[in-house]
Amino acid sequence: MAAEQLAAEGCAVTVVEHMPSVGRKFLLAGRSGLNLTHSEPTPDLVARYGDSAARLAPAIAAFDTAALRAWAAGLGEPTFVGSSGRVFPESFRATPLFRSWMARLDGLGVTIRTGVRWTGFEKVDAGIGVRLVEQGVEETAAADAVVLALGGASWPKVGSDGAWVEILSAAGVTVSDLHPANCGFALDWTPAFVERFAGAPLKNVALTFGDRTVRGEGVVTESGVESGVFYALGAAIRDAIEADGTATVYLDLHPDVDVAGVAARLARRRAKETWSTSLRRAGLALVAVSLLREVTGNRLPADIGELAALVKDVPLTLVGTESLARSISTAGGVAWDEVDEQFMLRRMPGVFVVGEMLDWEAPTGGYLLQATFSTAVAAARGVLDWLGERNP
Numbered sequence: 001m002a003a004e005q006l007a008a009e010g011c012a013v014t015v016v017e018h019m020p021s022v023g024r025k026f027l028l029a030g031r032s033g034l035n036l037t038h039s040e041p042t043p044d045l046v047a048r049y050g051d052s053a054a055r056l057a058p059a060i061a062a063f064d065t066a067a068l069r070a071w072a073a074g075l076g077e078p079t080f081v082g083s084s085g086r087v088f089p090e091s092f093r094a095t096p097l098f099r100s101w102m103a104r105l106d107g108l109g110v111t112i113r114t115g116v117r118w119t120g121f122e123k124v125d126a127g128i129g130v131r132l133v134e135q136g137v138e139e140t141a142a143a144d145a146v147v148l149a150l151g152g153a154s155w156p157k158v159g160s161d162g163a164w165v166e167i168l169s170a171a172g173v174t175v176s177d178l179h180p181a182n183c184g185f186a187l188d189w190t191p192a193f194v195e196r197f198a199g200a201p202l203k204n205v206a207l208t209f210g211d212r213t214v215r216g217e218g219v220v221t222e223s224g225v226e227s228g229v230f231y232a233l234g235a236a237i238r239d240a241i242e243a244d245g246t247a248t249v250y251l252d253l254h255p256d257v258d259v260a261g262v263a264a265r266l267a268r269r270r271a272k273e274t275w276s277t278s279l280r281r282a283g284l285a286l287v288a289v290s291l292l293r294e295v296t297g298n299r300l301p302a303d304i305g306e307l308a309a310l311v312k313d314v315p316l317t318l319v320g321t322e323s324l325a326r327s328i329s330t331a332g333g334v335a336w337d338e339v340d341e342q343f344m345l346r347r348m349p350g351v352f353v354v355g356e357m358l359d360w361e362a363p364t365g366g367y368l369l370q371a372t373f374s375t376a377v378a379a380a381r382g383v384l385d386w387l388g389e390r391n392p
């Protein structure tokens with residue numbers, strides 16, 4: 001995105017990518033529909049970035065949801081708003097958008113060098129010395145400005161491996177520790193439960209952790225839980241597990257009906273009916289009924305009131321956070337104090353940092369790509385200002 005903006009303004013741009021092709025994570029994101037952004041009003045959207053909201057707000061205001069949707073439409077991929085307010089390309093895929101984007105870059109004269117790794121900076125007579133390695137051969141290229149868009153450290157097999165942390169840290173840049181974000185959590189399921197329900201969706205549930213409750217879906221995994229509601233409260237859950245070793249969350253399996261309502265449904269129990277059947281008739285999915293058996297060691301409360309209360313408040317003790325390599329995104333990164341308003345490194349004038357490398361996190365819902373694109377546009381603007389100041 002930064003390359004596109006700069007090339008459109010007449011800059012000679014080279015993109016350096018160490019993988020055999022560019023955009024692998026973007027294309028991976030496309031496998032689940034490519035949730036480009038979220039349709040909620042900008043102030044609500046910005047609030048999703050928590051502590052980083054104030055630092056990201058100007059960039060998001062300058063390249064907002066509408067701008068991102070217009071950009072996609074301009075590439076022949078109009079977008080639509082899904083029922084949850086999330087924005088997707090109409091094709092529900094990344095590939096067509098990506099192809100036409102790459103054709104645009106080509107038309108703008110952007111040079112893309114794949115299989116070339118950035119390994120740091122070096123002093124040169126004029127400009128910024130960029131150290132590159134291609135098939136073991138080192139070279140130093142001189143640039144007037146550099147935009148680092150090296151990603152976080154999740155899914156390293158598609159490219160972003162976080163190796164930049166060491167390079168920038170060694171250069172004196174403060175980098176907050178990288179942590180998994182939008183990741184699964186470990187839970188000690190019994191083998192029988194995993195065998196039957198790994199991969200099963202927990203539909204229409206509410207999850208409470210601390211004083212926050214969110215509605216949505218979750219998924220049972222072989223090692224625990226992941227997705228929707230677990231991602232939405234994931235940052236607080238992760239921090240609690242890091243501090244205390246475990247975190248107990250509470251799942252409401254029937255969020256549309258209160259405890260009395262669930263009890264009333266269970267009271268319609270027929271003679272000789274098993275509790276499982278009664279719970280199914282009360283509106284619970286098979287996985288939800290089995291979850292109740294799982295957390296009670298197969299000893300469901302005999303009292304209807306107690307059982308109804310359990311349906312509304314299933315305790316799950318999460319005992320670990322899935323690895324960074326398997327998480328959707330990365331928390332931590334280049335500290336905010338290290339960059340100016342246009343994301344230029346204060347210690348390295350002319351070098352800008354964008355996307356997941358910066359120290360922000362957000363839930364899934366299109367917020368990750370929105371902030372990535374917005375920071376890239378802002379940094380491109382910053383590059384132009386920087387070049388303009390030096391060569392008025």
Ligand SMILES: Cc1cc2nc3c(=O)[nH]c(=O)nc-3n(C[C@H](O)[C@H](O)[C@H](O)COP(=O)(O)OP(=O)(O)OC[C@H]3O[C@@H](n4cnc5c(N)ncnc54)[C@H](O)[C@@H]3O)c2cc1C
Pocket residue numbers: 016017018019022023024025026028029030032033034035036037116117118119149150151152154155158159160161162163164327328329354355356357365366367368369370372
């Ligand atoms: C499975 C999955 C699904 C996702 N779905 C969504 C979604 O639907 N919506 C959403 O908003 N977000 C989604 N995301 C998150 C989103 O893809 C990322 O937030 C976004 O791609 C971050 O962009 P970035 O440019 O900062 O980093 P990246 O997209 O990771 O790009 C960084 C690039 O830099 C390259 N690189 C790294 N180090 C070097 C080096 N030293 N030299 C040269 N090249 C280097 C990497 O190979 C990579 O191509 C998803 C993520 C995953 C893993």
